[in-house]
Amino acid sequence: MRKIIMPEWISVGVLSERTGVSVSALHFYERKGLIKSQRNTSNHRQYPKHVIRVVSIIQVAQRTGFSLEDILLELEGLPNRTRVTIDDWEALGARWQNELDKKITQLVELKEMMADCIGCGCLSLERCRLLNPYDELGEKGTGPMLMTK
Amino acid sequence: MRKIIMPEWISVGVLSERTGVSVSALHFYERKGLIKSQRNTSNHRQYPKHVIRVVSIIQVAQRTGFSLEDILLELEGLPNRTRVTIDDWEALGARWQNELDKKITQLVELKEMMADCIGCGCLSLERCRLLNPYDELGEKGTGPMLMTK
DNA sequence: GCTTGACCTAAACTTAAGTTGAGGTATCAG
């Protein structure tokens, strides 16, 4: 009694529907090697259902700033192509986590910079003095000032 | 006795050095309206020092997935161009925070999807079964399986 | 007075990530 569940095959149209990614983009991903398909007798692509999940990962990764090349490297660029171990997979997972953490750090940094800028007062006057610094300045005596350092 | 600190002017080369952004990119940002300069008598651009900070914000925002158009909209696209209030600025800040939070959520989502994928076992066998699903399957009886849903 | 370095403009080129279009095939419904 086998516990294996064989893949269900879906067409490119269905994959597109399920993921919200256009057919042309899916073809493109395939050309780039991010996903793979088998062909049926009519030369139509057939994807195992699990590819839905791969495409979802691609989408989210992309929206969060990874390039397709990055994603491909993460998914395919394993140290040795002949024998890939569980260790390899774990290393890959670690690298990916690391990248995610870096990106989160950058977001937090951005938040801080903005808070700084808004906090310093120079961003809260009519229009941004940082961007439009040629308005009459110092006409009022009090009020927002430009920063030195 | 005035408390106003007048801006120090810097050249495009210095701005480039200070920010790590190439001169051509800075010209480009200026064409796009992201930064502004005055010209000296030799027609050379002069930026107030604070533009360093603006460029830094642009850089970080970009690295975290905002397009220049997004950034421009956030910085410039205020409701009414003639009279911009503190409320406008706060609304802008709120929108920006919101975007940042969305992006952070996406990163967390991505982390979860990956954890899921690795956890399910199908990613921890020689090479990825999700990506290379045509390997001999079920040869061993036990071991990783493909997922149904 | 000439060269060097930092700057200027405008236009063409580049890369990533697709989209669009033209022309062709296979299966199914009436």
Add this chain to the structure above:
DNA sequence: CTGATACCTCAACTTAAGTTTAGGTCAAGC
């Protein structure tokens, strides 16, 4: 048999975010 539909390929086009190239100006130093 004749559309309609869903797919196929290949090539050209698009947009964003710059870079590169080519030709020109200006002030400084020797």
